[in-house]
Structures are given as C-alpha cells and as structure tokens.
Amino acid sequence: MKHLQRGNEETRRLLKELEIPAVPAAVENRLRRIYAELPGEMPQTYEGPVYGTEDDFVEVTPFEVKPMHRAVRGLLGACGAMAAAMVLLMGLNTVNPGFTESLPGLGGLFAQINGKNPMGTNLDTYDDLEQVSQVALAEQDSGYKLTVDEAFCDGNYVYFTLEMECPESAAEYEAIFPYNRAGSLSQEDEPYAPARYTINGTVTGAESSGLTGSPAEGKIGLAYALPVRGGEMPENGEKVTVEMSIPALEAHYGKGHEKYATPDYIPVGFEAEFEVTVNTSHNHISVGEGQDNGVSVKEVESTPGYIKIKIESPMWGYEGEEMYHFGIVKGIPNECFLYTEDGQELARNSNFWEEDPKLAGAKQGEHDWPKKGEMLEHTLGFNGAPADCKKVKLRIFDNSLFNWQYDSQGAPKPKLFTELTIDLETGEAVPSDTYLAEGFVKTDMEEYINTQHTPDITGGYMMGSGGIEPYRYVDRHSYGADAETDLNGWTHQADLYCGVDDPDLELRFYRGGELLGTMSTPAMDKWEKTEYGTYHYTDENGRDLYMSDCADLRETMQFMEYPAGPKWAISFRFYVDEPVDPQWEAENNQFTDRIEVVKKSTGEVLADNPVGGQVFGSVKSQAN
Incomplete structure (x- = not known):
C-alpha cells in the first residue's frame, strides 16, 4: 500500500507553499475526473508565483466513480492541492509558458525555447544563424535595456533571441518577462497593452518561448518562435521584417515576500524592428x-x-x-x-x-x-x-x-x-x-x-484505484493548510468494479495486523439516488460509499466488440478520526497497510490486498 501514499507529501508541501487554506471539494472532484482522462504525462509541480480569483474555481457535481490509470494511483493523494495549483497557474502559463516551464539550457539562448512545444533549440549548431545585435528603442527611462541578439527564418517560422539587461533594483524580483495579458483580467482592466509582434506587417504570436537567467544576475535571455502568417510564404533569400512592441514588463517576487501573489508592472515602451533572411537550404520535404x-x-x-x-x-x-x-x-x-x-x-x-x-x-x-x-x-x-x-x-x-x-x-x-x-x-x-x-x-x-487486454468480470469484481489522504477533523472532504494543527483524521479510499447485479462485498482495513474496521455494501434498496444520477450510502460508522451505473461503459464496450463491461463502480471511503503526525511518511505505518475483500454473505476472502486491475471472484472469463 505504500505506493498509494507517495502523493501525500506533495499535498502538504503544495498547500503550505501555495498558501491554499483548503481545497474546494468541487476542485478535488473535478481533478479526479481529469486524472481519469490523462495520458501518461502527469502535471509537474511549480515553484514560481501564482495568482487567481475565486471565480477560477468551477462548481461540478460530486465525485463520480470512474476508472483511473494505475499510474496515477500514487498521485491521487495529492490531487486536491494539485488541482488548486493547476487552476491558479492556468493564467500565468498562458501569459508566459517559458516562465512556468523553463528547462535547462544546452549552451545558447535558442536552447531556452522550451515550454510545452520546444522549437529551434538546436539552432545554435547552424553556422548561418544571423547575428542581429540591435538595441530596442525605449519610451521610458526604466533602467532596463533590450537587445535583439540572434535570428533565423526557415520560411515558416521566425526564431529570435532577446537579451535584457536589468538595473540593480530588479534584484528584488524572482522573475521578469514581457507583459502579455493576464488570463484573469478583462481587456478593460489591463494595466498596459500586451506585447505585440508582427512579421511583414501581419500580427503573429509566439508558439514557443522560453527564458533563462534572472534579475539578480542582471541579465535575462528570452527566445521566441513566431509563425509566418498571411499572404504568400516568403521565398528563399527574401528578407522578412519583424516588428516588436513591449509596452511593459511583468515582475514577480519570490516566495515569502508579502507581494508574492501580486506582480508589479514596469513601463518600458520597448520598440524594435529588424530584418532576417529566409533560409530554406536546410528544409526537406519527402515522401x-x-x-x-x-x-x-x-x-x-x-x-x-x-x-x-x-x-x-x-x-x-x-x-x-x-x-x-x-x-x-x-x-x-x-x-x-x-x-x-x-x-x-x-x-x-x-x-x-x-x-x-x-x-x-x-x-x-x-x-x-x-x-x-x-x-x-x-x-x-x-x-x-x-x-x-x-x-x-x-x-x-x-x-x-x-x-x-x-x-x-x-x-x-x-x-x-x-x-x-x-x-x-x-x-x-x-x-x-x-x-x-x-x-x-x-x-x-x-x-x-488479437490479445484481449480488457477483462471480463461477469459474476466477479476488479480492483480499481484509490489512495490515502489526511483530512481536517471538521470536514472529511477537505485538507488542512496547516499540517501541525489541522490534520486530525485520514481517509483510505478504495474503488472496485462489480460484474454482479447486487454487489455482496465487505472490505476489511488493517494496520500492522490489527483490524481497524470494515465497510460493507448495503442491500440495493438502501442506496440513495442523488440528483446527479449516482448513488450514496452512509454506514453506521458515518463512512460513505458511492456507486455509479456503468451502462454507458458497457454500451461502448459492446460496440467495440470487447468483453461485457462492469455493472457498477463503487467507491469505499474509510474514515479514521485520529491525529495525523505532521511529518507522516509512507514508512511510518500510521495508515492502513492491507485490505481484504470479502464476500459478505459467506465470509469467503475473495482477495488479500489486491492491486489495481486485479480480477477476483466468480469470473466468467479473464484477459491475459
């Protein structure tokens, strides 16, 4: 069970560093659904400034039991804090992807064009990279100086780097970059016009960007890849004109500063125009x-x-x-x-x-x-x-x-x-x-x-996902920001798929060989149908079970000629009201370390500590 607990350290760290008092239940429920849609790549934690408003949080229905990748089981524990972080960071990532996703450089400024969609990071290896070395005009005497350093155009994109020199006063900031419209602001509320780029008079925008250096070092390097848009594409040897306007810079303070979540805006009025020759000699298109x-x-x-x-x-x-x-x-x-x-x-x-x-x-x-x-x-x-x-x-x-x-x-x-x-x-x-x-x-x-990878659990069960999380005593559905005082309980969630009409299950939760408690499925007429079409039941110990009908999933599987799908998906929430060690880790055995899945009517143990994807019970057939 240790692999289920790895995300909890991340939860506590994010809650504290991002100054989130508690994760809204709506956000947590939403992210559980998002995780069910995720491919192999997971969100990465972010150390920079964050900002946002309560309006960023979207209300959604309560948790709907859904299948989740086994790969995210360890991350489910951190999903609440990560959800809040992702929502708050959405605006900043839109403003400057390079700021939130900078990667180690490979030796030149072009190597800093990274972020989500890196382009041109190997341009420094080409001999015909053009040296521009043009200083931008500045309307304001801000103490900042901007120089267009190098440029290249392959006919489809213009790639260029900028070097910005910073005054000594900039050392108080963690990061500085061109202001490009905050996602949470309406156009009327913007303090300055956003940065603007044109190629041959046609407005364009960066599809890839990045930065390196820091204000404390006195220099910041920026790199951009701009698509050539509008009209006929330029021919090899032609010159294209790039115009750049940066009215203001956006500056962020480091963690611990009283203005950590509030950026400063520095008027600079940078204007630059430069030419770059189209070079298609390295381009190839082949069948x-x-x-x-x-x-x-x-x-x-x-x-x-x-x-x-x-x-x-x-x-x-x-x-x-x-x-x-x-x-x-x-x-x-x-x-x-x-x-x-x-x-x-x-x-x-x-x-x-x-x-x-x-x-x-x-x-x-x-x-x-x-x-x-x-x-x-x-x-x-x-x-x-x-x-x-x-x-x-x-x-x-x-x-x-x-x-x-x-x-x-x-x-x-x-x-x-x-x-x-x-x-x-x-x-x-x-x-x-x-x-x-x-x-x-x-x-x-x-x-x-020709191998069937999806199991047929007709007449049986399959273990889904789950996780272990501390919670605040006052609310079993949210997490505390102060681990030393707020974490007064914890939850072990276990999700199962059922291939039977009337689930007949008892889950036994153990710690160090000691039975902490059990949870059982009720008779079908004891489930309460919610306004969202799912089902809910609270047992005699105040622990919650959630159940959803898998009719849509069965229909999809039938169309795709897969085995019969599950009839129900059930989520067990095993709550334990006991203080949580603020320094808890997976190795301290504070939480459950084993689950038994038992057939309630007979007492037969169907599975001892099953892992995600494990099939058990009276199964019609099973995939290899």
Whole structure:
C-alpha cells in the first residue's frame, strides 16, 4: 500500500507553499475526473508565483466513480492541492509558458525555447544563424535595456533571441518577462497593452518561448518562435521584417515576500524592428518509404526548427483499457519519441500533431470509435535536429503498465511497438534494433491486436484505484493548510468494479495486523439516488460509499466488440478520526497497510490486498 501514499507529501508541501487554506471539494472532484482522462504525462509541480480569483474555481457535481490509470494511483493523494495549483497557474502559463516551464539550457539562448512545444533549440549548431545585435528603442527611462541578439527564418517560422539587461533594483524580483495579458483580467482592466509582434506587417504570436537567467544576475535571455502568417510564404533569400512592441514588463517576487501573489508592472515602451533572411537550404520535404511492425512512414518534413512525420499505424487499443477506461490511442502521440543518431531526444511539439479524423467521434462521446487493427494516419511533431544530424530514430511504446517488462535491476521497461531509423532528406525509413541494447522488447503487432487486454468480470469484481489522504477533523472532504494543527483524521479510499447485479462485498482495513474496521455494501434498496444520477450510502460508522451505473461503459464496450463491461463502480471511503503526525511518511505505518475483500454473505476472502486491475471472484472469463 505504500505506493498509494507517495502523493501525500506533495499535498502538504503544495498547500503550505501555495498558501491554499483548503481545497474546494468541487476542485478535488473535478481533478479526479481529469486524472481519469490523462495520458501518461502527469502535471509537474511549480515553484514560481501564482495568482487567481475565486471565480477560477468551477462548481461540478460530486465525485463520480470512474476508472483511473494505475499510474496515477500514487498521485491521487495529492490531487486536491494539485488541482488548486493547476487552476491558479492556468493564467500565468498562458501569459508566459517559458516562465512556468523553463528547462535547462544546452549552451545558447535558442536552447531556452522550451515550454510545452520546444522549437529551434538546436539552432545554435547552424553556422548561418544571423547575428542581429540591435538595441530596442525605449519610451521610458526604466533602467532596463533590450537587445535583439540572434535570428533565423526557415520560411515558416521566425526564431529570435532577446537579451535584457536589468538595473540593480530588479534584484528584488524572482522573475521578469514581457507583459502579455493576464488570463484573469478583462481587456478593460489591463494595466498596459500586451506585447505585440508582427512579421511583414501581419500580427503573429509566439508558439514557443522560453527564458533563462534572472534579475539578480542582471541579465535575462528570452527566445521566441513566431509563425509566418498571411499572404504568400516568403521565398528563399527574401528578407522578412519583424516588428516588436513591449509596452511593459511583468515582475514577480519570490516566495515569502508579502507581494508574492501580486506582480508589479514596469513601463518600458520597448520598440524594435529588424530584418532576417529566409533560409530554406536546410528544409526537406519527402515522401516516406519503409515500415516496421505495421507502422509506415508516409511523409517527412524537416527544418532547423522542427520535424513533422506523417505515419500510418494500426490501432493497438486504448490507453487504460485494462482498467475499463478508454483514453487516447495507445502509442500515439504521447509514447512517440524521436532521437538523433547519438541519442539526443528531440522533444515532442503538439502544435504539429494531427490525429486521424476517425478519432473525432470518440472525443465527442459518439460510438464510432476505431476498433483494434484499423489503420490510422497521424502527423507527429518534434523539435528540430542539430545541424550535423542526417538521420533520426522514431520509437513508439506501449505505455500500459500492465504490459511492462522489468530489467535485472527491477527498472520498468515498457514494450516497444516500433523502431524506425528515418533519413531526414529522403524520407527513407528502415527498421532498426538499437532498442535491444537498452533492454526493450518489441511486441508483435498481430499478436498484440488479437490479445484481449480488457477483462471480463461477469459474476466477479476488479480492483480499481484509490489512495490515502489526511483530512481536517471538521470536514472529511477537505485538507488542512496547516499540517501541525489541522490534520486530525485520514481517509483510505478504495474503488472496485462489480460484474454482479447486487454487489455482496465487505472490505476489511488493517494496520500492522490489527483490524481497524470494515465497510460493507448495503442491500440495493438502501442506496440513495442523488440528483446527479449516482448513488450514496452512509454506514453506521458515518463512512460513505458511492456507486455509479456503468451502462454507458458497457454500451461502448459492446460496440467495440470487447468483453461485457462492469455493472457498477463503487467507491469505499474509510474514515479514521485520529491525529495525523505532521511529518507522516509512507514508512511510518500510521495508515492502513492491507485490505481484504470479502464476500459478505459467506465470509469467503475473495482477495488479500489486491492491486489495481486485479480480477477476483466468480469470473466468467479473464484477459491475459
């Protein structure tokens, strides 16, 4: 059970550092649903300033039992605090993605174009990168100085870097960047006009940005990638004109400062205009050729700033289908990785991601989802390669934890769907096996597609997700901001799927061999139907059970020719009113460390401490 508790440290840290008194129940419930929709990548914690208003929180219905990825079980404990953090940070991330998601540099300012969709981080390796070295005009004598440093244009994007010199007074700030409209402000309430960029007179906006340095160091480096928009695209050798207007800077204080959550705005009135020559000599577009394990490369487009690869691949299944959740298609795009010949990863860029139109119905909740084995076409996007890179290596993995292998040291190794080495100039794709040296195993496409990964629990049960969380004594549904005084109880939540009409369950919760208590499903006529269409029951000890009908899930599975789905999903909330050690950790055995699932009517133990995805009881059939 220790893996269920890892998120709790994060909860307490976030609550304290982000100064959140308590997580609204609506936010927590909403994030539980969001986690059910998440692919493999999880939200990252953020150390910078945050701001927001109560209006940012959206009221939603109470918790609806949903299947969740096994990979997020350990994160469920931190979901309340993380939810609040994500909501508060949404505006800041919109203002400047580079500020909230800066990554380590690779040696030059262009390497700081990172954030969510890195582009052009390898431009420093190209000899024909243009030196601009133009100082921006300033309407205000603010003490700040801005210089356009380097620039490059591949015909589709203009990439450029800025260097900003800061006065000594700027050292009081944690971060400074061009003001670009706060998401929580209406246009009428904005203190200044946002930064504005044009290329050949057409307004454009950054699709990728980043920064490095700090006000305390006296210099800040900024980097941008702007798409060329409007009219005919410029030809090789032509010059394009970039105009930039930055009326004000946004400055944030560090943690602990009384104005930590309130940014300052510094009027600067920066204006700059510079030219850059279109250079398409490194651009290549070619028809792809070659396939591996059912994956074919159809087209390859590469520039120094980005790489786009159009592929055709079989539908391997849906992420989370082992736990009755049908998320995005397995392998695409979150488990697609591109590497240079020497092993440098070229990060994904979702701006170029185009999914097969056949998936549109799935997003809209319609029952026309692609079935396993259908061929789908996708376009994948990645950061551009270094100047000396002629070939790249594409790998697509199966990220289902249920299908992972483990090496001799116990490290997890996801199975591989495909590995293709692609020539960036010709588009030729050749199957390769460099993955073998790294301990990966390739799955056979036909065997994988013909294997049923979704269990049939007819007549039985399957363990879902769950987690352990401290709570405030005054409210079992929220968390305290002050761990030393507010954490006076804790909850162990356990979720199960039921393949029976009338669930007949008792859960026994243990700690160190001692039985702390039990919870049992009531007779069906004892469940109270809520206004949201779910069911609720409170037992004699004041502990809550929630149940939802899985009719929609069964309908989806029937359409997709999967086994019969569960009839009910039940969430058990085992509350314990006892003080929680403010320094609690998974190893101190303060919480439950074992669950028994028992058939209530007979006392038969169906499962001893089951893990997520484990099937038990009288099961009609079970997936491998």
